[in-house]
Amino acid sequence: MSQTVDRALSILPLLAEGPADLGQVADRLGVHKSTALRLLRTLHEHGLVYRQSDQRYRLGARLFALAQEAMENLDIREIAHPHLVRLNEDCGHTVHLAVYEDDEVLYIDKVESRYPVRMYSRIGKPVAPTVAAVAKLLLADLPEAERRALAERLDYPQYTARSTLNATAFLRELEQARERGWATDLGGHEESINCVAAPIRGADGRVVAAMSISAPNVVVTAEELLTLLPLVRRTADEISGEYSGRAPVPHPSV
Amino acid sequence: MSQTVDRALSILPLLAEGPADLGQVADRLGVHKSTALRLLRTLHEHGLVYRQSDQRYRLGARLFALAQEAMENLDIREIAHPHLVRLNEDCGHTVHLAVYEDDEVLYIDKVESRYPVRMYSRIGKPVAPTVAAVAKLLLADLPEAERRALAERLDYPQYTARSTLNATAFLRELEQARERGWATDLGGHEESINCVAAPIRGADGRVVAAMSISAPNVVVTAEELLTLLPLVRRTADEISGEYSGRAPVPHPSV
DNA sequence: CTGGTGCGTTGCACATTTTGCAACGATCGT
DNA sequence: ACGATCGTTGCAAAATGTGCAACGCACCAG
Numbered sequence: 001m002s003q004t005v006d007r008a009l010s011i012l013p014l015l016a017e018g019p020a021d022l023g024q025v026a027d028r029l030g031v032h033k034s035t036a037l038r039l040l041r042t043l044h045e046h047g048l049v050y051r052q053s054d055q056r057y058r059l060g061a062r063l064f065a066l067a068q069e070a071m072e073n074l075d076i077r078e079i080a081h082p083h084l085v086r087l088n089e090d091c092g093h094t095v096h097l098a099v100y101e102d103d104e105v106l107y108i109d110k111v112e113s114r115y116p117v118r119m120y121s122r123i124g125k126p127v128a129p130t131v132a133a134v135a136k137l138l139l140a141d142l143p144e145a146e147r148r149a150l151a152e153r154l155d156y157p158q159y160t161a162r163s164t165l166n167a168t169a170f171l172r173e174l175e176q177a178r179e180r181g182w183a184t185d186l187g188g189h190e191e192s193i194n195c196v197a198a199p200i201r202g203a204d205g206r207v208v209a210a211m212s213i214s215a216p217n218v219v220v221t222a223e224e225l226l227t228l229l230p231l232v233r234r235t236a237d238e239i240s241g242e243y244s245g246r247a248p249v250p251h252p253s254v
Numbered sequence: 255m256s257q258t259v260d261r262a263l264s265i266l267p268l269l270a271e272g273p274a275d276l277g278q279v280a281d282r283l284g285v286h287k288s289t290a291l292r293l294l295r296t297l298h299e300h301g302l303v304y305r306q307s308d309q310r311y312r313l314g315a316r317l318f319a320l321a322q323e324a325m326e327n328l329d330i331r332e333i334a335h336p337h338l339v340r341l342n343e344d345c346g347h348t349v350h351l352a353v354y355e356d357d358e359v360l361y362i363d364k365v366e367s368r369y370p371v372r373m374y375s376r377i378g379k380p381v382a383p384t385v386a387a388v389a390k391l392l393l394a395d396l397p398e399a400e401r402r403a404l405a406e407r408l409d410y411p412q413y414t415a416r417s418t419l420n421a422t423a424f425l426r427e428l429e430q431a432r433e434r435g436w437a438t439d440l441g442g443h444e445e446s447i448n449c450v451a452a453p454i455r456g457a458d459g460r461v462v463a464a465m466s467i468s469a470p471n472v473v474v475t476a477e478e479l480l481t482l483l484p485l486v487r488r489t490a491d492e493i494s495g496e497y498s499g500r501a502p503v504p505h506p507s508v
Numbered sequence: 509c510t511g512g513t514g515c516g517t518t519g520c521a522c523a524t525t526t527t528g529c530a531a532c533g534a535t536c537g538t
Numbered sequence: 539a540c541g542a543t544c545g546t547t548g549c550a551a552a553a554t555g556t557g558c559a560a561c562g563c564a565c566c567a568g
Contacts (some may be wrong), residue, residue, distance in 0.1 A: 001295065001299070005293060012320055042255060042259040046260075046264075069271075073312065277545090289528075291545075292527090
C-alpha cells in the first residue's frame with residue numbers, strides 16, 4: 001500500500017470516465033493541485049496519460065500498447081484462437097473466450113458472427129458474472145470457500161426476468177454447471193440472446209478459461225442452440241488437450 | 255516526477271514482456287525486494303497487475319478495461335467507424351484509422367479485408383512512423399519546429415529497400431503529403447503491401463486522424479490501389495465534416 | 509486599455525512516507 | 539528430513555512527497 005502510487009493509479013479510472021482538467025483531478029483525489037500536477041506529470045512521462053490541446057488530461061496511448069502486449073502474452077488465447085475460428089466457421093455464430101481474474105470475468109477473445117471482425121472491440125470488457133454462461137463455469141471451479149464468499153459479495157442485477165436472482169440461486173447454478181461440465185445463459189443478460197458454454201482445463205484439471213457460442217433468438221431458438229453443445233464441448237476439450245501439452249484429452253470423468 | 259510512482263509504472267512495461275517473479279522485478283528496477291513487493295501490491299490492488307497461480311506477476315485485467323474505456327471515449331473513432339465499415343464494403347480491403355499522440359502513431363480502429371490474405375496489425379499497437387502512410391499525414395500537420403525535431407529524433411529502420419532513408423527524406427515526404435492532402439506507403443514497411451491514406455480534419459482544419467486502405471500486391475497492384483484514392487479522400491472528408499459538427503448528424507441545428 | 513478572475517506552475521520548509529535492512533517463515537527439491 | 543530459495547514483516551533512518559503561498563499567464567468585462 002503505497003500512498004503516492006495509490007493516488008496516482010486512482011487517477012486512471014477517473015480519467016476513463018472522460019477528460020478532466022487539473023482542478024477536477026485534484027478535487028476528486030482530495031489532494032492539493034500541485035500534488036495532482038506532479039502525479040499527472042509522472043503518468044504522462046510513462047504515456048499512460050495524454051494532455052490534449054485544451055490542456056485537459058485523458059488516458060494515453062501506452063495504455064493501449066500495454067493492454068495489447070498483455071493480451072499477446074496470454075498463451076491460452078494463442079492456443080485457443082484457431083479453434084474458435086474453426087468453430088465459428090462451422091456454426092456461424094459469435095464465439096467468445098473468457099477467463100477469471102480477481103473477482104472479474106472478462107472476454108479475451110471473440111470471433112464475430114456477422115462482419116469480418118472488429119476485433120478487440122469488446123474484448124477486455126468485464127462480463128456480468130452472475131448471468132454469463134462462461135462466468136458460471138469459471139466461478140464454479142473456485143475453491144468452495146472462495147466461491148461462496150464471492151457469491152455473497154456480488155450484486156445480482158435483474159437484467160431480465162430470467163437473470164439469476166441471488167447468491168443462493170447462483171451457487172445452485174454453479175453446482176449444476178460443475179456437475180454437468182457445461183453451462184448456459186438463456187436470456188439472462190439480454191432477453192433475446194442465448195449462450196452455451198464449455199470449460200477449458202489445464203493439465204491439473206483446473207478450469208483456466210471458458211468458451212461459448214452466443215446467438216439471438218431470431219436466428220436460432222434456445223433448443224437449436226443446445227444441439228450445438230457437443231460441438232462446443234469437443235472444441236473446448238481439444239483446446240484443453242493442446243494447452244495441457246498433451247494430445248486430445250479424454251472427458252473429465254464426472 | 256514522483257520517484258515512487260515512476261518506479262511503480264516502470265513495472266508495467268517490464269511485465270508486458272512476460273510474467274516475472276518478485277526477485278526479477280526488484281532486480282530490473284534496481285530496488286530492494288521489499289520495495290518492489292509494496293509497489294506490486296499497490297498495482298495489484300488497482301487490478302493493473304495480476305498474480306498468477308505460480309506466484310509470478312503479470313499484467314492485470316483492469317488494464318484491458320481501462321484501454322477499452324479510453325478507446326470508447328475517443329469520439330473520432332465513434333464517428334468514423336460506420337464510414338470505415340462502408341468503405342470496406344465498397345472496396346473489400348483492410349481499412350485503418352490512426353491518431354498521433356506524444357511521438358507515437360497508433361491504430362485506433364481497423365476493419366479487416368474480405369480477402370483471405372490479411373495484413374498484420376493490431377489496434378493499439380504503435381505504427382512504424384517513418385513509413386506508414388497514415389503517419390506521414392499525421393506528422394505532416396505538426397508545427398514546423400516540432401516536426402523537424404521529431405524527424406531528427408526518430409529512427410529510420412530499413413524494413414525494405416523502399417523504406418524512408420533518413421530525416422531529410424522523411425521531411426520531404428511530409429511536405430509532399432501536406433501539399434497533396436494524401437499519402438502512400440508503397441512497400442515501405444512490408445515488401446508486398448501498399449497503402450493509400452487521407453487525413454481527417456477538425457473544425458479548425460488541423461489533422462486529428464488519418465485513415466488508409468491497405469492491400470497486398472497479390473490482390474491489387476499499387477496502380478490499382480491508387481485508383482481508390484478518390485474514394486478514400488471522399489470518405490475522409492465525410493468523416494471530417496461530421497466530426498466538425500457541420501454535417502448530417504443525429505442532432506439537428508439548435 | 510486596464511483591472512480582475514481562474515487556471516496551471518514553481519520553490520520551499522516541514523513531516524509524512526518510503527526505503528533498505530535483517531530476521532522470519534514457507535515452500536520446494538534433493 | 540534438511541538446506542536452499544523466495545516471499546514476507548517490523549523498524550529506524552532519511553529521502554521523498556506534500557501543502558502552502560506567490561507567480562505568470564490567458565481570458566473577459568468594464
